[in-house]
Amino acid sequence: MFGDPEGGKTWVCLAAAAEALQSDGRVLVVDLDHNGAAATIARLVALGAPSDALRDRGRFLFTAPEDRVELMTVIEDARGWFPTIAVVDSIGELLPLFGSSSNSADEFTIAHSRVLKPLAKAGAAVLAVDHLAKGFESRSFGPSGTGAKRRAIGGVSLRVKVKDQFTPGKGGSAVLTINKDRHGGLRQYCPTGDREPLAGTFVLHAFDGGVLEWEVKPPADGERNPDEAAPANDVEEIAALDPPPRTVDDARERLRWNKQRTANAMREWRKTLGNSGSEEP
Numbered sequence: 440m441f442g443d444p445e446g447g448k449t450w451v452c453l454a455a456a457a458e459a460l461q462s463d464g465r466v467l468v469v470d471l472d473h474n475g476a477a478a479t480i481a482r483l484v485a486l487g488a489p490s491d492a493l494r495d496r497g498r499f500l501f502t503a504p505e506d507r508v509e510l511m512t513v514i515e516d517a518r519g520w521f522p523t524i525a526v527v528d529s530i531g532e533l534l535p536l537f538g539s540s541s542n543s544a545d546e547f548t549i550a551h552s553r554v555l556k557p558l559a560k561a562g563a564a565v566l567a568v569d570h571l572a573k574g575f576e577s578r579s580f581g582p583s584g585t586g587a588k589r590r591a592i593g594g595v596s597l598r599v600k601v602k603d604q605f606t607p608g609k610g611g612s613a614v615l616t617i618n619k620d621r622h623g624g625l626r627q628y629c630p631t632g633d634r635e636p637l638a639g640t641f642v643l644h645a646f647d648g649g650v651l652e653w654e655v656k657p658p659a660d661g662e663r664n665p666d667e668a669a670p671a672n673d674v675e676e677i678a679a680l681d682p683p684p685r686t687v688d689d690a691r692e693r694l695r696w697n698k699q700r701t702a703n704a705m706r707e708w709r710k711t712l713g714n715s716g717s718e719e720p
Contacts, residue, residue, distance in 0.1 A: 542585055
């Protein structure tokens with residue numbers, strides 16, 4: 440799960456954790472992002488996690504390791520504890536524990552092989568939280584730092600973008616789009632045509648007494664990733680170019696747009712006007 444701060448990443452992970460606890464599963468939460476035990480457990484209770492499961496050390500473990508030694512002890516214990524779900528929040532705080540940089544492929548690979556892979560081998564669905572890059576162009580590719588982060592994913596990478604701001608007592612929502620799906624298990628159920636297709640919308644409903652309920656609304660037929668649907672006037676500007684652009688870079692240079700905007704408009708132009716013969720850069 441990756442996205443901007445307060446975008447709903449942790450809410451999505453904790454909703455999955457609460458569901459696992461409701462189904463007699465085991466949950467490990469590795470809190471490296473300073474969320475705190477009180478806030479995390481309060482969220483799980485509000486999401487419907489059974490109180491007896493949260494009190495049971497055989498069912499639920501919360502840890503906020505202070506250093507690499509403590510973290511590796513947690514990982515070693517998990518090998519024999521077999522968590523159903525392991526939430527690691529976040530990768531941005533994990534790497535410094537190893538003296539590693541988010542921009543180094545080798546250093547990320549070492550941290551990944553020592554923390555995330557052992558949890559997966561122990562049978563856990565590993566939910567790792569990460570952040571977006573700051574640069575406008577690089578944000579379109581995925582999480583911040585090295586591309587090794589994306590390559591290492593053995594399941595699905597979801598971009599989480601807030602739709603309705605999450606607010607205490609009022610809930611919120613976030614759009615989930617697929618940045619990577621190694622085996623295609625999720626992508627096949629999504630609308631086609633977008634580079635990052637819409638997987639669904641995570642919605643958090645708030646009720647009296649602090650009770651929260653959540654759902655993931657599937658995309659409707661033909662529903663698009665809102666970030667990839669180009670405005671009509673952008674498509675018109677592409678269509679007005681003479682001669683017609685052959686590539687995204689060609690159109691970008693002539694219109695002085697950023698690459699993402701140009702790519703979205705070119706994609707829509709090709710669909711609308713049937714210019715499928717144009718070549719991508």
